[in-house]
Amino acid sequence: MSIARSTLSDFGRSLTVQGRVVHALVLREMRGRYGRSSLGYLWAILEPLLLVGVFALGYQLIGRRSPPQGMEFLPFLATGIITYLSLRNIASRMSGAIESNRGLLLYPHVTPFDLMIGRLVLEGATFIVVFVIILGGGVILGYASPPDDPLMVLVTLFFVVLLGAGVGMLQAALTMNFPWIDYFMKPFWRLMLWTSGVFFTLKQLPMAAQDILLWNPILHVIELMRAAYFPGVDIYRVSYSYVGWWILGSAFIGLLCERMFRDRRKEK
Amino acid sequence: MIQLRDVTKWYRKQRGRHYVLRDLNVDIPTDxxxxxxxRNGAGKSTLLRIIARAEAPNRGEIRTNARLSWPMGFSGGFLAxxxxxxxxxxxxxxxxVDWQEAVEFVQDFAELGDYIxxxxxxxxxxxxxxxATAMSLFVRFDCYLIDEIPGVGDSRFRKRFADSFNELRQRSTMIMVSxxxxxxxxxCEVVFLLNNGxxxxxxxVDEALRLYREL
Structure with missing residues (x-):
């Protein structure tokens, strides 16, 4: 009885400590990521906005204006681009968390896991805020209609954050053991930009192409996001459970590798 | 008291594992x-880092109720x-701890001026x-883990450090690698000789030093 209680209070105490550590890390990462000026925060919104603008212009030039199934043009692009960019940011920032904060591992209660969680919290929050500001701005300015199913949009936003976390942990584990993988991350993410349904919908493709691209979980979240956002767009061949398995699987492998190869890391 | 139980630490080298500590069972007093x-490379710094929980052993555990500092004397710990x-x-x-009080204390103690x-x-x-020293003094630990005594700074700082350390010794102790x-x-009142894990x-202490010279 008393043992159970003390274990529980120990658990509570270590939870408080871990909360304090993550809080401190998030604040420190904000400094590192955005600097002291508010210009840094502005850039977080400007980067995806610029990309949306560039691709919108490109579409104008080649004369293709309306996406399928009656989706509005700008929110169609914005949902795809912001989701893709945020996934990439969450994953790559998380996988770089340990390398750039190595000095902080000196403190007993700062673990590699905390370093990654700190960045996940910051990047995830940034994603959701940027998403709301850009699409909300679009609604106010008349470029976009409000979301058809706000609750499912919110749910999908969380799925995106968690998928980014899983991929980030996997990427961290892989680059830790095979540093050359880093060279392939840039081309990999560029490939993902063109194969994740940022600029098209699954339905537009021939069956054979659909079957291949359906392996890509990023395509799933982008399609799910649009199904939640636009009225009259149904979920077609993609599913939350597939994304869920990816999240669980990649997080599991990532954490397993971290544990297995822990001793290699601190060799220096 | 810090209890080390079956503590084993190895690093992966080109040819298999290099053991720094092997099944170490020892009680280190904190009073x-x-x-x-x-000797150099005997694993003193690694041991200190393991005691401080800055590094995990491959096997075994460390138990203590004392509030231990981070391993001091490393350049790490601060983000450059x-x-x-x-x-x-x-x-x-x-x-x-309160960070505003900490900044005040550190500024007063370390005299960094605008560099802060x-x-x-x-x-x-x-x-x-x-x-680093000023910050660790402000946080107040039961036991300070020191990797080589900080012999840095001008004599004025050294005097201040010695003064505050003497004051510290009323309520704190240290474990020192030197x-x-x-x-x-x-x-030191107690000495541990680390040799072959x-x-x-x-x-x-004198006997320990004599043996140390023979190593």
Whole structure:
């Protein structure tokens, strides 16, 4: 009885400590990521906005204006681009968390896991805020209609954050053991930009192409996001459970590798 | 008291594992000043980092009720790209102390002047040691883990450090890794000799030093 209680209070105490550590890390990462000026925060919104603008212009030039199934043009692009960019940011920032904060591992209660969680919290929050500001701005300015199913949009936003976390942990584990993988991350993410349904919908493709691209979980979240956002767009061949398995699987492998190869890391 | 039980630490080298510590079972007192002696590469610093929980052993566990400092004397622990104040803020937050008081104390103790608002990478090694020492004194630990006594800074700082350390000794102790025999003789009451992954305890400091010289 008393043992159970003390274990529980120990658990509570270590939870408080871990909360304090993550809080401190998030604040420190904000400094590192955005600097002291508010210009840094502005850039977080400007980067995806610029990309949306560039691709919108490109579409104008080649004369293709309306996406399928009656989706509005700008929110169609914005949902795809912001989701893709945020996934990439969450994953790559998380996988770089340990390398750039190595000095902080000196403190007993700062673990590699905390370093990654700190960045996940910051990047995830940034994603959701940027998403709301850009699409909300679009609604106010008349470029976009409000979301058809706000609750499912919110749910999908969380799925995106968690998928980014899983991929980030996997990427961290892989680059830790095979540093050359880093060279392939840039081309990999560029490939993902063109194969994740940022600029098209699954339905537009021939069956054979659909079957291949359906392996890509990023395509799933982008399609799910649009199904939640636009009225009259149904979920077609993609599913939350597939994304869920990816999240669980990649997080599991990532954490397993971290544990297995822990001793290699601190060799220096 | 710090209890090490079956503590084993190895690193992966080109040819298999290199054992630094092997099945170490030892009780290190925290109510007295302890020195750890050993040859270069005997694993003293690794041991200190494991005690401080900055590094996990491959096997075994470390038990203690004492509040231990981070391993001091390393250049690490501060993020070089962040300013002194930002680093103080971070450390204050993870140890749950008031950061504004911490900045005041550190500024008063380490006398960094305007440098406190500059990135740590612009500091001299003496300034880094001063800010780290000041910060650890502010957080107040039961036992300070020191890797080589900070012999940095000008004589004025050294005097201040010695003064505050003497004051500290009223309520705190230290575990010190050092090559300097006179420092160990002056400061330590118990000495552990680390050799081939094993630790031997000496309550007679002179005897330990004699054996250390023969290593």
């Amino acid at each position: 007295r000043n302890v020195g750890i002696l050993g 790209s962040m300013t002194g104040v930002d680093n103080i803020r971070f450390i204050s937050r993870i140890y749950g 608002n500059e990135p740590i990478k612009t500091y001299s090694s003496g300034m880094r040691a001063r800010i 090559h300097n025999e006179s420092t160990v003789r002056k400061a 094993e630790m031997q305890r000496f309550d007679d």
